[in-house]
Amino acid sequence: MSPDTIKAPRGTYDVLPGQSVARAALEARARAILEGAGYERIETPAFEHTDLFARGVGASTDIVQKEMYTLTDGSGRSLTLRPEGTAPVCRAYLEHGMHKRPAPVKLWYLSSFFRYERAQAGRYRQFWQIGAEALGSDDPAVDAESIVLLCTLLAELGVGDVRLRLASLGDADSRSEYRERLQDYLQTHSDRLAPEVRDRIGANPLRAFDSQHEATRAVMADAPRLLDCLSAPDAEHFAAVRELLDAAEVRYEIDSTLVRGLDYYTRTVFELTSDALGAQSGVGGGGRYDRLVEVLGGPQTPAMGWAAGIERILIASGAADQQAPAAAVDLFVAFTEPHLRARAFALVQLARSAGLAAQMELAGRALKRQLGHADRLKARYVAILDDPQSVLKDMQSGRQEDVASDAIVHAVLRGLRDMV
Numbered sequence: 001m002s003p004d005t006i007k008a009p010r011g012t013y014d015v016l017p018g019q020s021v022a023r024a025a026l027e028a029r030a031r032a033i034l035e036g037a038g039y040e041r042i043e044t045p046a047f048e049h050t051d052l053f054a055r056g057v058g059a060s061t062d063i064v065q066k067e068m069y070t071l072t073d074g075s076g077r078s079l080t081l082r083p084e085g086t087a088p089v090c091r092a093y094l095e096h097g098m099h100k101r102p103a104p105v106k107l108w109y110l111s112s113f114f115r116y117e118r119a120q121a122g123r124y125r126q127f128w129q130i131g132a133e134a135l136g137s138d139d140p141a142v143d144a145e146s147i148v149l150l151c152t153l154l155a156e157l158g159v160g161d162v163r164l165r166l167a168s169l170g171d172a173d174s175r176s177e178y179r180e181r182l183q184d185y186l187q188t189h190s191d192r193l194a195p196e197v198r199d200r201i202g203a204n205p206l207r208a209f210d211s212q213h214e215a216t217r218a219v220m221a222d223a224p225r226l227l228d229c230l231s232a233p234d235a236e237h238f239a240a241v242r243e244l245l246d247a248a249e250v251r252y253e254i255d256s257t258l259v260r261g262l263d264y265y266t267r268t269v270f271e272l273t274s275d276a277l278g279a280q281s282g283v284g285g286g287g288r289y290d291r292l293v294e295v296l297g298g299p300q301t302p303a304m305g306w307a308a309g310i311e312r313i314l315i316a317s318g319a320a321d322q323q324a325p326a327a328a329v330d331l332f333v334a335f336t337e338p339h340l341r342a343r344a345f346a347l348v349q350l351a352r353s354a355g356l357a358a359q360m361e362l363a364g365r366a367l368k369r370q371l372g373h374a375d376r377l378k379a380r381y382v383a384i385l386d387d388p389q390s391v392l393k394d395m396q397s398g399r400q401e402d403v404a405s406d407a408i409v410h411a412v413l414r415g416l417r418d419m420v
């Protein structure tokens with residue numbers, strides 16, 4: 001390859017032939033599980049007005065501050081490649097009047113997302129998520145059902161060693177009260193905090209729990225916990241979610257330090273990690289976002305959802321390394337002379353319209369190498385077109401017979417039928 005050959009951008013990857021089968025199987029499983037629970041597929045555009053994410057995800061989050069691919073289009077509008085799917089789904093929900101439908105409105109998606117992150121195994125700049133959002137109800141059973149569906153999906157896809165961590169962030173009131181308590185605490189210990197944590201005490205004190213900085217972690221070990229400051233209705237809601245998860249025999253750990261990287265969460269938050277992954281152990285996560293639709297200009301609409309990264313699911317389940325078998329070929333059409341190409345072409349079309357998987361010689365090979373190619377493709381039958389008579393060879397038994405060209409498709413169909 002010459003040195004100026006263009007490669008794919010860092011943090012992106014190609015889905016190569018053979019790899020798409022595992023992804024298709026994953027999609028089929030997700031569809032069966034989610035649609036079985038009443039979720040309907042939705043797809044939103046790859047880019048949105050930048051404001052949607054600035055308002056929806058939160059101006060002080062890493063995603064909005066550092067990770068968005070934002071561009072100005074030909075008319076001077078600021079557009080952003082979607083870094084996540086919840087804000088776009090809420091935008092579509094409002095724009096299409098879905099808030100008038102009976103609650104909860106359940107939507108799922110499988111789409112690509114874009115974040116300018118440090119690329120490494122399991123972390124990409126274009127990645128894919130399966131997501132599920134249920135809008136319009138604050139019933140704790142919506143939370144529990146949503147979490148159980150993701151657990152079921154991961155279990156059925158063979159993602160091993162999964163840990164479910166669960167917490168509640170309460171509503172805006174519990175949080176602002178707690179925020180002040182936490183800010184006071186952080187100010188008192190600010191000399192021991194990492195500079196970036198100290199800089200964010202005002203804007204986003206909760207992110208201090210996320211820090212890997214050793215002294216900060218020591219400070220945070222004794223920090224006040226939101227879970228201990230929940231209002232009575234929030235505490236009741238969380239208890240009801242836990243009770244339902246217990247009834248479904250879902251194992252979880254309460255983790256009062258759980259911090260999600262998006263600002264829209266209220267009440268329930270959760271994350272699923274798998275030890276089968278390395279440093280990027282988060283397979284999926286989500287929670288309630290009871291204020292997001294309102295923040296985007298809609299009516300008060302409680303909602304709950306999650307997203308899981310499909311690359312991480314594939315890695316954790318071992319499906320990323322599986323090579324799919326090549327597609328079956330019922331009939332390969334070879335020909336002895338170039339002037340028979342048109343006849344071969346017509347025969348392939350006829351075979352395909354009869355439902356056969358058919359291919360023909362397309363690279364100008366001599367007959368011997370055409371047969372070698374048919375062998376590599378593991379073709380079940382090979383037709384060798386000749387003038388005037390053609391030959392049909394059964395590649396399994398090695399038997400061959402003379403056939404008129406217009407009888408080849410029938411002969412293959414008959415042969416395949418007899419086999420079953």
Ligand code: HAM
Pocket residue numbers: 083084085086115117122123124125127128129131132133261262282283284285286287288289304305306307308309310311312
């Ligand atoms: P998130 O935690 O940012 O949540 O992403 C969900 C999942 O997407 C992660 O657990 C991970 O598996 C995958 N993921 C995230 N970033 C990357 C990346 N750079 N490369 C590969 N995989 C990645 C959300 O996006 C929320 N919208 C989830 C949600 C839905 N909350 C409520 N509804």
